[in-house]
Amino acid sequence: MDAHTSNIESIDITKIREEFPILLRKISGQPIAYFDNAATSQKPLSVINAISEYYETINSNVHRGIHTLSEEATEAYENSREKVRRFINAQSSGEIVFTKGTTDGINLVASSFGTNVVGEGDEVIISEMEHHSNLVPWQNLCESRRAKLKYIPVNDKGELMMDEFRTMINEKTKLISVVYVSNSLGTVNPISEIIEIAHSFNIPVLVDAAQAAPHMKIDVSTLDCDFLAFSGHKMYGPTGIGILYGKEKHLESMPPYQFGGEMIKSVTYDNTVFNVLPYKFEAGTPNIAGAIVLGTAVDFMERLGHENIHNREMELLAHANKLFSEIGDIRIIGTAENKTSLISFIINGIHPYDTGSILDNFGIAVRTGFHCTQPLIEQRFKLPGTVRASFAFYNTFEEIDRLAAGIRKVKSMLL
Amino acid sequence: MDAHTSNIESIDITKIREEFPILLRKISGQPIAYFDNAATSQKPLSVINAISEYYETINSNVHRGIHTLSEEATEAYENSREKVRRFINAQSSGEIVFTKGTTDGINLVASSFGTNVVGEGDEVIISEMEHHSNLVPWQNLCESRRAKLKYIPVNDKGELMMDEFRTMINEKTKLISVVYVSNSLGTVNPISEIIEIAHSFNIPVLVDAAQAAPHMKIDVSTLDCDFLAFSGHKMYGPTGIGILYGKEKHLESMPPYQFGGEMIKSVTYDNTVFNVLPYKFEAGTPNIAGAIVLGTAVDFMERLGHENIHNREMELLAHANKLFSEIGDIRIIGTAENKTSLISFIINGIHPYDTGSILDNFGIAVRTGFHCTQPLIEQRFKLPGTVRASFAFYNTFEEIDRLAAGIRKVKSMLL
Amino acid sequence: MTETKTIRQKEDQITDDFSLFDDWMSKYEYIIELGKKLPLIDETYRNESYEVKGCQSKVWLNAELKDGLLYYKADSDAVITKGIISLLIEVLSGNKPEDILNADMDFINKIGLKEHLSPNRANGLNAMINKMKNFALKYSGENVN
């Protein structure tokens, strides 16, 4: 494969990049090479413009309003929910709850479902590679319930040790919450298998799909997961909006998480009757623009096609891997068979902070540090942090060439 | 006063209206007359454009990033927090927590502070005119703590009965939460007095300022309130963002509300140390665009000036009151001395739904129903709902003339 | 009776009637007239179990089977809602449950109800139709078994 041409004809990279105005920016006099996509993706014009369009044409509070704007905003809001339902192939739109983001969704489950099913002496299983957002809520739940939190171990390649996992389950296990794709290693976990095993013991599974949503087709019906959470801002959508999918039977059984407008059916001074799904979990005025425009982000991804996105990103990853292997003194953290387009690495003897600082001066944006997986990086891999370059389909081979050249320069400056 | 000219020279209404693109829309062939401002306000171009600008120039995840975009986004995010701090005159920016909105803020307090201070047999005081968002969280808290929820009664004019309030306080009262401005009556409550009385008994007070923020200068230092919550979308800002102000000593004493990224200082598999204020209460990727652009909304309001906004809105209210009094068969619900620019009413013998439906066909957007204060409307005022016309400074005398004409038409069609 | 006038025919009739009005106001006035004439439901049915959820105004609805045909009665505290439900009853009442279940209620779009008859009605409207069809479902089941 010629490293500098993509064999994906379905995405015209030059053209698609024009849809991302921020990619034209210069940093330190150089065009930006944005490799911090796992933290948040950039947004296409269709998404940016849809926000303006919402505010310029139909902005209004949703539900209960009988005037035209309110009806139009409500329709757009519910249409977006339906788009998301299709996007992840949920059974009903009552299972699609708009949240603030992945963290909000996981906290909702930990609070409303967790306290229902986890009692004293029980056990919750997560993994060693969880993002803080899928770790600290369970630490907190287990502490307050006097339950035990267990971690599926991670091998040196950054893969879950499935044999260990099997032995960790017992009759006290009440909940399993695992990340679909690791944000610091890139590992795509065998989530179907985990769910299958868990269900054979009747244990519900929450999937943290924050890093899966931007990169692969999610199918909650096929996965049969009990809950699944992701964020809009990582999948080309706006900030402040996310999705919690939950099986109807679970959502029905759970108490509301927040209380207020929208989530009630009727209120008296003595008593409140809660609303039906999904509204029971959407207290207060929602992020209306965010929710509607999340639908635009879904449209955008479906226009590109999951297959095309995946293929393009795999080519970028292969190119980067090839260049990195030629540089030397680089240690890649996370070398699983099944990975998304992300490389976490350190240059031997150089602190990630130094690497990131110098790369920034070449206009290259990488993330450095623990990537919100401090125990994984510090306790499991015994590192002071890593440098993470995470690619989106709109990155180019040339940008990756610049990254490789930048790393060589860092080495020559610091070693 | 000539009803059709404003004596406020400081706001050029024709010019300022040009900053609100949605006001040019036609509904049913007529220019929209948007009187649903209490549900959500429209947004000026400066706000709409600031959102696009954020996404087109500095979009990036905040904090911890060392590349330029991340630094710029972080700076803009923290600048906005500082603007909000000044806007409400808080002591320190650690007291300014970005939330999803008023509902989110009140739930945070009910959950993290409420469970700390309210125990079995204790009492919480709210009022009969609370929005569901400042009512249902306390119902829930009191139910789970086996505490008692008491309501400050409302007189026929829609004012809090302060003498009753004084007698309700006792040594079991642990928390008072009251709305600053009623969203369904327009009443401006004597919140300073309430806080003074409460503090003389050492009882903390939360102020629901959702309807105050768009209409008046809020000064938390002068008020000396313990908590105060409001929403961006009602004060010309974006949806999905709000503010919880809390006194540092309270926020320090409270456990986190949500757990995840951002709100931690360090995490190990066994233990988590939480971050300093305000980050302890900002788990997960925040609504970055929303938070930054809330600052733009603050700029917008300060450019207009609280005084100018207030004067203009009082003129609109006076004009509407005058016209309404000439129509006949109208009952206004909420006739307090101190009101914001809002009229809740029913036409005798006509269901609010009928009125709202017909007005919509004249391009007039009002809200009908309980306005998320069902107990107030249904139990206290024994009504099936009201029609609510809530004015913002950008409304015009002509629009109010059309409203009055529309009401006459409704009467002729239905009576 | 259903032989002489099918649901489709009644829908067409209403669509024809409405096509005579050239502004929304006349349509409204007509609907309000219909609303005022709506045969009131018995007091005993004005309670929660007969309430249609999802309308801003209160709507109570009941249905009874007579000789294999389903007859509806309803009331509302809002006149426009009464008018709308009166149209629905006009079309559906007196038909076989099976025919009611199959009705696509397309006339609602044709007469411009959804655009002009005040927004949220879309919700309330669907709720009313659903409740009516639920009665039909219940009684069609009874017929079969």
Place this chain on the structure above:
Amino acid sequence: MTETKTIRQKEDQITDDFSLFDDWMSKYEYIIELGKKLPLIDETYRNESYEVKGCQSKVWLNAELKDGLLYYKADSDAVITKGIISLLIEVLSGNKPEDILNADMDFINKIGLKEHLSPNRANGLNAMINKMKNFALKYSGENVN
């Protein structure tokens, strides 16, 4: 000693030095050199109580008063951070606590540290300066009492 070279003078010296570099890379290389020369802090101080919070790299800092003048020692696990703190020490170390408290540290802007020395440093930088000034505050208090 402080008579012969004030904080301001040291700042000016550094600003002059930096003005000779015409690209950020030379500035970086200079800072990296400084970093490598930073006198290491004693092992005993490499613990949490001497850690500067708010930097992505670890920074340890201590100060000791000798003859009324304050002397700093520091270390970091990142070289650029070491270089930056070495500049701060160059300017502040060996001065009276009062003078340190009054230093406006304006040279940081002048030499372009904030724009080119990698972003979040703004945070880390402030944290380092704060910690240094806190030492000065503590010892200026001791002087007075």
